Amino acid sequence: MNEVEAWREVLAKHAKTMCALERELGAKHDLGPSEFEVLDRMVNLDRTARVQELCDEVHLSQSALSRVVARLEKAGLVSRGVCPSDRRGVAVCITDSGRAKHAEALPTHRAVLHEIFAPAR
Amino acid sequence: MNEVEAWREVLAKHAKTMCALERELGAKHDLGPSEFEVLDRMVNLDRTARVQELCDEVHLSQSALSRVVARLEKAGLVSRGVCPSDRRGVAVCITDSGRAKHAEALPTHRAVLHEIFAPAR
DNA sequence: TTGCATTAGATGCAAGTGCATGTAATGTAG
DNA sequence: CTACATTACATGCACTTGCATCTAATGCAA
Numbered sequence: 559m560n561e562v563e564a565w566r567e568v569l570a571k572h573a574k575t576m577c578a579l580e581r582e583l584g585a586k587h588d589l590g591p592s593e594f595e596v597l598d599r600m601v602n603l604d605r606t607a608r609v610q611e612l613c614d615e616v617h618l619s620q621s622a623l624s625r626v627v628a629r630l631e632k633a634g635l636v637s638r639g640v641c642p643s644d645r646r647g648v649a650v651c652i653t654d655s656g657r658a659k660h661a662e663a664l665p666t667h668r669a670v671l672h673e674i675f676a677p678a679r
Numbered sequence: 680m681n682e683v684e685a686w687r688e689v690l691a692k693h694a695k696t697m698c699a700l701e702r703e704l705g706a707k708h709d710l711g712p713s714e715f716e717v718l719d720r721m722v723n724l725d726r727t728a729r730v731q732e733l734c735d736e737v738h739l740s741q742s743a744l745s746r747v748v749a750r751l752e753k754a755g756l757v758s759r760g761v762c763p764s765d766r767r768g769v770a771v772c773i774t775d776s777g778r779a780k781h782a783e784a785l786p787t788h789r790a791v792l793h794e795i796f797a798p799a800r
Numbered sequence: 801t802t803g804c805a806t807t808a809g810a811t812g813c814a815a816g817t818g819c820a821t822g823t824a825a826t827g828t829a830g
Numbered sequence: 831c832t833a834c835a836t837t838a839c840a841t842g843c844a845c846t847t848g849c850a851t852c853t854a855a856t857g858c859a860a
Contacts, residue, residue, distance in 0.1 A: 729838080769839065
């Protein structure tokens with residue numbers, strides 16, 4: 559029965575955290591968790607990335623990610639360009655505005671995580 | 680940075696497990712994870728339950744749960760009756776068919792969990 | 801080069817979810 | 831008893847997601 563308990567724990571933690579992130583990021587920075595996650599990866603990569611590359615990082619389907627990138631582009635946080643080496647691909651690049659938004663939202667994100675994944679436990 | 684890693688771990692485990700559950704339960708028993716979860720609680724409670732009561736157990740909004748129950752009822756797995764003590768409430772009751780479906784799906788559910796929350800790690 | 805399979809990403813569509821709100825039953829104050 | 835606040839659940843709506851599919855660009859073989 560221990561595996562069931564482990565699963566329930568993951569379920570509870572996921573729900574609680576995701577819900578808080580959605581609320582906080584949405585209210586304070588007009589960002590969804592998926593949007594922030596992509597922005598976060600882009601900042602850490604610090605280079606253009608392919609859509610598929612981001613799929614592996616974030617747990618989203620290719621179609622969902624395609625739309626997240628579209629929303630981010632619409633908000634001016636990333637730009638989409640043609641990939642020079644493979645013209646089927648899209649080169650996603652974070653903009654200055656995107657970096658600024660990420661820097662602004664990062665403390666909020668970390669605060670939520672800290673609140674829930676507190677020291678002990 | 681450890682809290683971030685913990686969150687990523689939850690995220691990964693949640694995505695992997697949820698995805699597998701959706702696939703397996705859907706394909707083999709025509710059940711979604713939410714439907715199974717509610718059925719599972721009903722079996723363990725072994726009595727009628729209020730909708731709100733189930734909300735606390737499963738991590739769903741009241742509206743989502745209302746619809747899950749509606750789907751389960753449509754499938755004949757639970758029945759909805761008026762609550763005698765408070766006629767605003769709904770008394771959700773699992774049916775024999777629901778018990779059978781749960782018994783049938785339980786091994787699948789446990790197998791998925793075992794596969795992912797394996798012994799070590 | 802031509803033709804076909806494959807891959808990258810976009811998009812139509814159906815499904816599930818949360819929020820805001822609606823309806824009905826209770827509770828409570830006057 | 832009347833009027834208003836509250837509670838339980840249902841429902842309209844907007845949004846996100848995954849699946850299937852479409853288009854365009856590659857890769858490969860004849």
